[in-house]
Amino acid sequence: MPLSKIFLGLLAAAAIALTGCGAVRPPDVRQAGGLARAHARGELIQLEALGPLERARLQQIASEFPGKIAVAGGASLYRVVYWTPYRGRLVAASGLYAVPAGAAAAKGTVVYLHGTQITRAASPSQPQRVDGNEETAVFAGNGYEVVLPDYIGLGVSTEPQAYLIAAAQVDATLDLLRAVRSASIGLGRDAAPSLYLMGFSQGGQSAAAVHRALEREPLAGYRLRASIGIAGPYDLRALVVNKLTPAHAAAPNNAGYFAFIANAYSGHYGHALDETLTAEYAAAVPALFDGSKTPQQLAPVLPEDARRLFRPEFLHALQADQDNWLTRALDENRTDHWAPAAPFRIYYGDDDSDVLPQSAKTFYAYAKAHGGNVSLHALGAVDHWNSAALTYAPALAWFDALSAVK
The missing domain is CATH 3.40.50.1820 (Alpha/Beta hydrolase fold, catalytic domain)
Structure with missing residues (x-):
């Protein structure tokens, strides 16, 4: 019809x-x-x-x-x-x-x-x-x-x-x-x-x-x-910090959630993605969230442990719950x-x-x-x-x- x-x-x-x-x-x-x-x-x-x-x-x-x-x-x-x-x-x-x-x-x-x-x-x-x-x-x-x-x-x-x-x-x-x-x-x-x-x-x-x-x-x-x-x-801020601990970082879907957050927040708040993610993932992530991909297409690209997505210094700041542009943005959306x-x-x-x-x-x-x-x-x-x-x-x-x- x-x-x-x-x-x-x-x-x-x-x-x-x-x-x-x-x-x-x-x-x-x-x-x-x-x-x-x-x-x-x-x-x-x-x-x-x-x-x-x-x-x-x-x-x-x-x-x-x-x-x-x-x-x-x-x-x-x-x-x-x-x-x-x-x-x-x-x-x-x-x-x-x-x-x-x-x-x-x-x-x-x-x-x-x-x-x-x-x-x-x-x-x-x-x-x-x-x-x-x-x-x-x-x-x-x-x-x-x-x-x-x-x-x-x-x-x-x-x-x-x-x-x-x-x-x-x-x-x-x-x-x-x-x-x-x-x-x-x-x-x-x-x-x-x-x-x-x-x-x-x-x-x-x-x-x-x-x-x-x-x-x-x-x-x-x-x-x-x-x-x-x-x-x-x-x-959101407390959830992100908790999910980056060793007990939760490798949970199913975690890397996908973090990649999605990093991509969306970087664009919305005007920050380059490679401020947050490693060069490898900063290059790969935007195409995953252009609306054409399915969840099944994320797994081969993203790491099993979500911590590997992030630049080491940025990961350390998140794990320590230090103030930065992303934690402030997460607080804004709580x-x-x-x-x-x-x-x-x-x-x-x-x-x-x-x-x-x-x-x-x-x-x-x-x-x-x-x-x-x-x-x-x-x-x-x-x-x-x-x-x-x-x-x-x-x-x-x-x-x-x-x-x-x-």
Whole structure:
């Protein structure tokens, strides 16, 4: 079935035009002197219908998770393309938007912030998505609108990926919600203002950052009800230092995480990569994170021990937790030193070697000591990936309980 594209403008959100299929290409909005003046952040560029998922298929997906999740209905999926600011100018970004089948008003809007992803084709809004179908099954299949930002550097975005850059994730998420509101009007849907956040791994850090931003400045048309962070790297500096100790440096995936952080932060903060990495890896790493590679292509290039990535003097400074441009940047992007007002559940697995459990415990301890509305949930002897799977059923039950209270 050919894909349908629906073009919407903010000033004509109700005027929907269906066109033929084809790939979405981000418009070129670069202008001398900064931000493109003709557009606004959160403005909807394009809405593309990706087709329906029937209840039987969604039930099949949901049944893969523990907890016997029942799916009530089908859903329709869309790719949303919109404007968001990044490094001083507006850029095109994208995300997945799933709406429950039927005419009934949605219970609310669930934003899912996905974990580390290096492959553009696997972004939530792309046909080969890794994240999106599961959230559609569990939440859209049970009456919620579901929103997943691709993030800067994924989906239609051709920017370098803003990996673990909290402000960029906040902007991309809030502007997607603005664009979704315009899209929902054009689709004739009632508003779904009750907002629930859920994030895994990188997305756990993002969920905390978005929750914090919404409590500092609420987003028009939405009311934050609750958030869930799963295996999130909230205190980035402490996590980096801990994962460079002999006990953790050779853990699976570690070298990939550190190479990704070094590449993203060097570009974002204006430092040459060879200030941080050895000449060999400074030359090899950028091509690994250009959006075209898969995780399986990293292992042959990167060392088993993450410490070998770094210049010796830089590694020594990190291991000693000395102040430098990278540790300052990691501190700038920490999301553990604040106290949520709306409830925030923090989940972690005891056997997680990707994001050490101490990150969750540190966030909880600080927030609780400062009057935060937080709870800490240990999932037992499970690793990074299984910690996410175990959280879908309790997340749905919690969101349903909250949505029943108006």
